[in-house]
Amino acid sequence: MSGPVEYLQGDLLRVARMWNALGDSKQTFAALRALTAGLLYGPTRIEGVREFAARTGALVA
Incomplete structure (x- = not known):
């Protein structure tokens, strides 16, 4: 669901x-970027999202 x-x-x-x-x-x-941020902070962990977010600027250091 x-x-x-x-x-x-x-x-x-x-x-x-x-x-x-x-x-x-x-x-x-x-x-x-908005989609990546949603995946990053969502309830499920997806391998590689944090690194991708950092490269695209969706993750603020």
Whole structure:
């Protein structure tokens, strides 16, 4: 069963895909950063997310 976090992440991914399809790389990057932050601080640990977040700026040191 999916919870609110999974729905939000799915929405953010769809937004990122939309901006990418429209050719707006800045908005695509912003949506992917938001998705990464959601995955980073969500209830489930996913290997490699912290490192990716640090590289993209979604993780503030």
